[in-house]
Amino acid sequence: MRFNFREIPDPGQQTIRARPIIDVVVESLEIAPQACLLDSGATAIRFGGYVAELCGVDLSDAPEKQIAVGGALVTARMAEVGLLVAGGEDAYSWTAPVWFCDPWTPGFGLLGLTGFFDHFEVTIASYEERIELTPISP
Amino acid sequence: MAEKTVIRKATIGGRSFVLRNRDVMRALRNVEPEPIMSHYVVVGLRRFPPKQVISAVTGLDRADFTTHHARRTLMRLGFLAGRHGAMSRASDANAQQAPSACAPAPERLADRLRPLVGQWVAIKDGDVIHAAESAQALVGWLGQHGQHADSVFRVPDDELAATGLAPL
Numbered sequence: 001m002r003f004n005f006r007e008i009p010d011p012g013q014q015t016i017r018a019r020p021i022i023d024v025v026v027e028s029l030e031i032a033p034q035a036c037l038l039d040s041g042a043t044a045i046r047f048g049g050y051v052a053e054l055c056g057v058d059l060s061d062a063p064e065k066q067i068a069v070g071g072a073l074v075t076a077r078m079a080e081v082g083l084l085v086a087g088g089e090d091a092y093s094w095t096a097p098v099w100f101c102d103p104w105t106p107g108f109g110l111l112g113l114t115g116f117f118d119h120f121e122v123t124i125a126s127y128e129e130r131i132e133l134t135p136i137s138p
Numbered sequence: 139m140a141e142k143t144v145i146r147k148a149t150i151g152g153r154s155f156v157l158r159n160r161d162v163m164r165a166l167r168n169v170e171p172e173p174i175m176s177h178y179v180v181v182g183l184r185r186f187p188p189k190q191v192i193s194a195v196t197g198l199d200r201a202d203f204t205t206h207h208a209r210r211t212l213m214r215l216g217f218l219a220g221r222h223g224a225m226s227r228a229s230d231a232n233a234q235q236a237p238s239a240c241a242p243a244p245e246r247l248a249d250r251l252r253p254l255v256g257q258w259v260a261i262k263d264g265d266v267i268h269a270a271e272s273a274q275a276l277v278g279w280l281g282q283h284g285q286h287a288d289s290v291f292r293v294p295d296d297e298l299a300a301t302g303l304a305p306l
Contacts, residue, residue, distance in 0.1 A: 007248040011255065011296045016248040023289040031280045032260065035291035050273045107292035
Protein backbone atom coordinates (compact mmCIF):
# COMPACT_ATOMS: atom_id res chain seq x y z
CA MET A 1 0.00 0.00 0.00
CA ARG A 2 1.33 3.36 -0.98
CA PHE A 3 0.49 6.74 0.56
CA ASN A 4 1.60 10.29 0.07
CA PHE A 5 2.70 12.40 2.99
CA ARG A 6 -0.03 14.66 4.39
CA GLU A 7 0.52 18.41 4.16
CA ILE A 8 -0.21 20.19 7.43
CA PRO A 9 0.28 23.89 8.19
CA ASP A 10 3.18 24.55 10.54
CA PRO A 11 1.75 25.89 13.79
CA GLY A 12 2.22 29.63 14.10
CA GLN A 13 3.92 29.99 10.72
CA GLN A 14 2.90 30.48 7.13
CA THR A 15 4.76 27.37 6.02
CA ILE A 16 3.46 23.89 5.26
CA ARG A 17 5.15 20.64 6.18
CA ALA A 18 4.40 17.24 4.71
CA ARG A 19 4.33 14.57 7.38
CA PRO A 20 4.10 10.75 7.30
CA ILE A 21 0.46 10.44 8.26
CA ILE A 22 -1.96 7.67 7.34
CA ASP A 23 -5.56 7.02 8.33
CA VAL A 24 -6.54 4.10 10.52
CA VAL A 25 -10.03 2.83 11.26
CA VAL A 26 -10.26 1.91 14.94
CA GLU A 27 -12.77 -0.81 15.77
CA SER A 28 -16.11 0.05 14.14
CA LEU A 29 -15.52 3.79 13.79
CA GLU A 30 -15.57 3.62 10.00
CA ILE A 31 -17.11 7.04 9.53
CA ALA A 32 -14.11 8.69 11.15
CA PRO A 33 -10.74 7.10 10.35
CA GLN A 34 -8.11 8.50 12.68
CA ALA A 35 -5.16 10.33 11.16
CA CYS A 36 -2.00 8.80 12.62
CA LEU A 37 1.63 9.85 12.51
CA LEU A 38 4.14 7.10 11.80
CA ASP A 39 6.48 7.37 14.77
CA SER A 40 9.29 4.82 14.90
CA GLY A 41 10.47 6.41 18.13
CA ALA A 42 7.28 5.45 19.93
CA THR A 43 7.26 2.05 21.57
CA ALA A 44 3.56 1.42 20.96
CA ILE A 45 0.37 2.72 19.36
CA ARG A 46 -1.11 5.70 21.19
CA PHE A 47 -4.42 7.43 20.78
CA GLY A 48 -6.28 10.01 22.79
CA GLY A 49 -8.71 8.60 25.31
CA TYR A 50 -11.59 10.10 23.32
CA VAL A 51 -11.01 7.49 20.60
CA ALA A 52 -11.85 4.68 23.03
CA GLU A 53 -14.95 6.59 24.07
CA LEU A 54 -16.07 7.06 20.45
CA CYS A 55 -15.46 3.39 19.65
CA GLY A 56 -17.14 2.09 22.76
CA VAL A 57 -13.95 0.45 24.03
CA ASP A 58 -14.31 -0.32 27.73
CA LEU A 59 -11.20 0.74 29.64
CA SER A 60 -12.60 0.34 33.15
CA ASP A 61 -10.45 -2.71 33.95
CA ALA A 62 -7.67 -1.94 31.51
CA PRO A 63 -3.98 -2.08 32.41
CA GLU A 64 -2.84 1.44 33.24
CA LYS A 65 0.48 3.24 33.41
CA GLN A 66 1.95 6.70 33.33
CA ILE A 67 3.90 7.65 30.21
CA ALA A 68 5.58 10.83 29.05
CA VAL A 69 4.21 12.50 25.93
CA GLY A 70 5.71 15.79 24.90
CA GLY A 71 7.38 16.19 28.26
CA ALA A 72 4.15 15.73 30.20
CA LEU A 73 2.98 12.69 32.12
CA VAL A 74 -0.26 11.21 30.87
CA THR A 75 -2.34 8.26 32.00
CA ALA A 76 -2.37 5.50 29.41
CA ARG A 77 -4.77 2.54 29.45
CA MET A 78 -4.39 -0.42 27.13
CA ALA A 79 -6.89 -2.44 25.16
CA GLU A 80 -6.59 -4.87 22.27
CA VAL A 81 -8.54 -3.34 19.41
CA GLY A 82 -9.17 -3.98 15.75
CA LEU A 83 -7.39 -1.69 13.32
CA LEU A 84 -7.72 -1.30 9.57
CA VAL A 85 -5.63 0.60 7.06
CA ALA A 86 -6.63 0.98 3.41
CA GLY A 87 -4.68 2.27 0.44
CA GLY A 88 -5.94 2.14 -3.12
CA GLU A 89 -7.70 -1.19 -3.58
CA ASP A 90 -5.83 -2.86 -0.75
CA ALA A 91 -6.77 -3.01 2.89
CA TYR A 92 -5.24 -4.73 5.87
CA SER A 93 -6.81 -5.32 9.25
CA TRP A 94 -5.22 -6.60 12.39
CA THR A 95 -5.58 -6.58 16.16
CA ALA A 96 -3.08 -4.72 18.29
CA PRO A 97 -2.57 -3.38 21.78
CA VAL A 98 -3.41 0.32 21.82
CA TRP A 99 -2.69 2.72 24.65
CA PHE A 100 -5.43 5.33 25.10
CA CYS A 101 -4.05 8.42 26.79
CA ASP A 102 -5.48 11.29 28.83
CA PRO A 103 -4.77 14.08 28.44
CA TRP A 104 -3.69 13.91 24.80
CA THR A 105 -1.82 16.81 23.20
CA PRO A 106 -0.93 15.55 19.70
CA GLY A 107 -3.36 16.27 16.91
CA PHE A 108 -3.00 12.69 15.63
CA GLY A 109 -2.69 9.14 16.83
CA LEU A 110 0.84 7.77 16.98
CA LEU A 111 1.75 4.48 15.30
CA GLY A 112 4.73 3.03 17.11
CA LEU A 113 6.80 -0.15 17.18
CA THR A 114 4.56 -2.66 18.96
CA GLY A 115 1.33 -3.13 17.08
CA PHE A 116 2.28 -1.27 13.92
CA PHE A 117 5.91 -1.46 12.84
CA ASP A 118 5.94 -5.14 13.78
CA HIS A 119 3.03 -5.75 11.39
CA PHE A 120 4.42 -4.02 8.29
CA GLU A 121 7.57 -3.46 6.36
CA VAL A 122 7.55 0.30 6.31
CA THR A 123 9.27 2.56 3.82
CA ILE A 124 9.28 6.27 4.60
CA ALA A 125 10.77 8.05 1.58
CA SER A 126 10.90 11.57 2.96
CA TYR A 127 12.54 13.05 -0.13
CA GLU A 128 9.64 11.81 -2.26
CA GLU A 129 7.12 12.37 0.54
CA ARG A 130 5.81 8.85 0.18
CA ILE A 131 5.07 5.88 2.46
CA GLU A 132 4.90 2.23 1.51
CA LEU A 133 3.42 -0.42 3.77
CA THR A 134 3.79 -4.13 3.09
CA PRO A 135 2.01 -6.37 5.59
CA ILE A 136 4.33 -8.97 7.11
CA SER A 137 3.02 -12.48 6.69
CA PRO A 138 2.69 -14.24 10.04
CA MET B 139 -9.62 45.91 11.01
CA ALA B 140 -13.37 46.50 10.90
CA GLU B 141 -15.18 44.73 8.10
CA LYS B 142 -17.20 46.87 5.76
CA THR B 143 -20.94 46.47 5.92
CA VAL B 144 -22.43 45.46 2.60
CA ILE B 145 -26.16 45.97 2.07
CA ARG B 146 -28.09 44.56 -0.88
CA LYS B 147 -31.74 44.46 -1.84
CA ALA B 148 -32.83 41.08 -3.09
CA THR B 149 -36.02 39.47 -4.26
CA ILE B 150 -36.11 35.82 -3.28
CA GLY B 151 -39.07 33.56 -3.69
CA GLY B 152 -41.20 36.52 -4.72
CA ARG B 153 -40.44 38.47 -1.55
CA SER B 154 -38.20 41.49 -1.14
CA PHE B 155 -35.44 41.59 1.45
CA VAL B 156 -32.76 44.02 2.52
CA LEU B 157 -29.78 41.85 3.43
CA ARG B 158 -26.60 42.84 5.25
CA ASN B 159 -23.45 40.76 5.32
CA ARG B 160 -23.17 41.30 9.09
CA ASP B 161 -26.70 39.99 9.63
CA VAL B 162 -25.83 36.87 7.68
CA MET B 163 -22.73 36.26 9.80
CA ARG B 164 -24.70 36.86 12.98
CA ALA B 165 -27.51 34.54 11.93
CA LEU B 166 -25.09 31.73 11.13
CA ARG B 167 -22.87 32.12 14.19
CA ASN B 168 -24.47 29.27 16.14
CA VAL B 169 -25.64 27.22 13.18
CA GLU B 170 -23.92 23.96 12.27
CA PRO B 171 -23.19 23.71 8.55
CA GLU B 172 -24.98 20.94 6.71
CA PRO B 173 -23.05 18.69 4.32
CA ILE B 174 -21.93 20.33 1.10
CA MET B 175 -23.33 18.53 -1.92
CA SER B 176 -21.84 20.77 -4.59
CA HIS B 177 -21.97 24.53 -4.08
CA TYR B 178 -20.95 26.34 -0.91
CA VAL B 179 -20.43 29.79 0.50
CA VAL B 180 -17.93 30.72 3.19
CA VAL B 181 -19.38 32.45 6.23
CA GLY B 182 -17.08 33.09 9.16
CA LEU B 183 -14.46 30.65 7.84
CA ARG B 184 -17.02 27.86 7.60
CA ARG B 185 -18.59 26.46 4.45
CA PHE B 186 -22.37 26.29 4.18
CA PRO B 187 -24.76 25.16 1.47
CA PRO B 188 -26.08 28.44 -0.02
CA LYS B 189 -29.71 27.42 0.46
CA GLN B 190 -29.13 26.74 4.16
CA VAL B 191 -27.78 30.27 4.58
CA ILE B 192 -30.57 32.05 2.74
CA SER B 193 -33.20 29.97 4.50
CA ALA B 194 -31.66 30.77 7.90
CA VAL B 195 -31.48 34.48 7.15
CA THR B 196 -34.86 34.98 5.47
CA GLY B 197 -36.94 32.24 7.00
CA LEU B 198 -37.97 31.12 3.53
CA ASP B 199 -38.62 27.52 2.71
CA ARG B 200 -35.77 26.09 0.66
CA ALA B 201 -38.20 24.99 -2.02
CA ASP B 202 -38.94 28.67 -2.72
CA PHE B 203 -35.59 29.42 -4.37
CA THR B 204 -32.74 27.76 -6.19
CA THR B 205 -29.17 27.10 -5.11
CA HIS B 206 -27.90 29.40 -7.85
CA HIS B 207 -30.15 32.21 -6.73
CA ALA B 208 -28.97 31.79 -3.14
CA ARG B 209 -25.36 31.64 -4.25
CA ARG B 210 -25.61 34.76 -6.40
CA THR B 211 -27.35 36.66 -3.61
CA LEU B 212 -24.65 35.78 -1.10
CA MET B 213 -21.82 36.59 -3.52
CA ARG B 214 -23.34 40.04 -4.00
CA LEU B 215 -23.08 40.45 -0.24
CA GLY B 216 -19.35 39.72 -0.44
CA PHE B 217 -19.20 36.08 0.58
CA LEU B 218 -16.77 33.72 -1.05
CA ALA B 219 -18.47 30.99 -3.04
CA GLY B 220 -17.14 27.79 -4.48
CA ARG B 221 -17.89 24.34 -5.67
CA HIS B 222 -16.37 21.04 -4.68
CA GLY B 223 -13.42 20.25 -6.88
CA ALA B 224 -13.45 23.59 -8.66
CA MET B 225 -11.57 26.84 -8.31
CA SER B 226 -13.18 29.17 -5.79
CA ARG B 227 -15.10 32.14 -7.03
CA ALA B 228 -15.08 35.15 -4.83
CA SER B 229 -17.00 38.30 -4.55
CA ASP B 230 -15.50 41.15 -2.56
CA ALA B 231 -15.19 39.38 0.77
CA ASN B 232 -13.64 42.55 2.17
CA ALA B 233 -15.25 44.91 -0.31
CA GLN B 234 -11.91 45.35 -2.04
CA GLN B 235 -12.48 43.42 -5.23
CA ALA B 236 -15.11 43.61 -7.88
CA PRO B 237 -18.02 41.24 -7.26
CA SER B 238 -17.69 37.87 -8.94
CA ALA B 239 -13.93 38.21 -9.24
CA CYS B 240 -12.26 34.84 -9.70
CA ALA B 241 -9.74 33.85 -7.05
CA PRO B 242 -6.27 33.55 -8.62
CA ALA B 243 -5.39 30.08 -7.47
CA PRO B 244 -7.13 27.09 -5.92
CA GLU B 245 -6.44 26.58 -2.24
CA ARG B 246 -4.38 23.68 -1.00
CA LEU B 247 -5.88 21.61 1.77
CA ALA B 248 -3.15 22.79 4.13
CA ASP B 249 -4.16 26.39 3.48
CA ARG B 250 -7.78 25.51 4.19
CA LEU B 251 -6.66 24.01 7.49
CA ARG B 252 -4.75 27.08 8.64
CA PRO B 253 -7.79 29.05 9.93
CA LEU B 254 -8.98 25.91 11.72
CA VAL B 255 -5.99 25.60 14.05
CA GLY B 256 -6.95 23.82 17.26
CA GLN B 257 -10.19 22.45 15.81
CA TRP B 258 -11.13 18.93 14.87
CA VAL B 259 -11.63 18.49 11.15
CA ALA B 260 -13.17 15.82 8.95
CA ILE B 261 -11.54 15.45 5.53
CA LYS B 262 -13.30 13.92 2.54
CA ASP B 263 -11.99 13.81 -1.04
CA GLY B 264 -9.21 16.24 -0.13
CA ASP B 265 -11.49 18.86 1.35
CA VAL B 266 -12.67 19.86 4.82
CA ILE B 267 -16.29 18.80 5.16
CA HIS B 268 -16.72 19.88 8.77
CA ALA B 269 -14.84 21.34 11.72
CA ALA B 270 -15.77 21.15 15.39
CA GLU B 271 -14.45 22.00 18.81
CA SER B 272 -14.22 18.37 19.92
CA ALA B 273 -13.77 14.94 18.39
CA GLN B 274 -17.09 13.91 19.89
CA ALA B 275 -18.92 16.81 18.24
CA LEU B 276 -17.25 16.07 14.92
CA VAL B 277 -18.14 12.39 14.92
CA GLY B 278 -21.63 13.27 16.10
CA TRP B 279 -22.05 15.56 13.09
CA LEU B 280 -20.79 12.84 10.73
CA GLY B 281 -23.26 10.35 12.14
CA GLN B 282 -26.16 12.79 12.18
CA HIS B 283 -25.68 13.70 8.52
CA GLY B 284 -24.79 10.23 7.27
CA GLN B 285 -21.31 11.38 6.27
CA HIS B 286 -18.21 9.23 6.03
CA ALA B 287 -14.86 11.01 6.38
CA ASP B 288 -11.56 9.85 4.94
CA SER B 289 -9.67 11.25 7.90
CA VAL B 290 -10.23 13.09 11.15
CA PHE B 291 -7.67 14.92 13.26
CA ARG B 292 -7.06 18.10 15.21
CA VAL B 293 -5.21 20.80 13.32
CA PRO B 294 -2.03 21.30 15.37
CA ASP B 295 -1.91 24.55 17.30
CA ASP B 296 1.67 24.13 18.47
CA GLU B 297 4.69 22.04 17.68
CA LEU B 298 3.91 19.55 20.45
CA ALA B 299 0.61 18.77 18.80
CA ALA B 300 2.23 18.37 15.39
CA THR B 301 4.99 15.93 16.29
CA GLY B 302 5.25 12.44 17.62
CA LEU B 303 7.60 13.16 20.48
CA ALA B 304 8.22 9.46 20.96
CA PRO B 305 6.59 8.51 24.28
CA LEU B 306 9.01 6.58 26.47
